[in-house]
Amino acid sequence: AKACSSLGSETPVEAKQVIQFLRCAGKLKIEKRTGWVLRKVPVPESVSDHSWRVALCSYLITDRNINPVKASQLGILHDLAEAIVGDLAPSSGVSGKEKEKMEYDAMVHMTESILGGHPTALKIRSLWQEYEDRISKESILVKDF
Numbered sequence: 001a002k003a004c005s006s007l008g009s010e011t012p013v014e015a016k017q018v019i020q021f022l023r024c025a026g027k028l029k030i031e032k033r034t035g036w037v038l039r040k041v042p043v044p045e046s047v048s049d050h051s052w053r054v055a056l057c058s059y060l061i062t063d064r065n066i067n068p069v070k071a072s073q074l075g076i077l078h079d080l081a082e083a084i085v086g087d088l089a090p091s092s093g094v095s096g097k098e099k100e101k102m103e104y105d106a107m108v109h110m111t112e113s114i115l116g117g118h119p120t121a122l123k124i125r126s127l128w129q130e131y132e133d134r135i136s137k138e139s140i141l142v143k144d145f
Helices: 015-029 034-038 047-059 068-077 096-114 119-133 137-144
Strands: none
Touching: 015 047, 015 096, 047 068, 047 137, 068 119, 068 137, 096 119, 119 137
């Protein structure tokens, strides 16, 4: 496969890695939100539907203390691990600590094993971790959506 520099870095990443990553992330399109399914909502939204809406809402924020671009990045990435682990609801029987570990491992897999630790992959994981840790105004805002 040809090298692809479309990830925003001078370090090339193989096109097959990008395709594999996008296929993995694309599973969010068919992963229905568990809370909606459990409540028997007739047409439950997917995780990607939710993430897109969170990203769009975040981008529209006009608060001068919030960076809307960063907030929208967090919005689009905040549930990315669910492409591997699924949308685990509290009723799933998985503890909070176990869920955190599963999601962290999924993000390591996506950014290290699939994307080979490319600088942009590490940025993706860093933004995801920022959301998980709620360490910025943007991550707190995105969680509130």
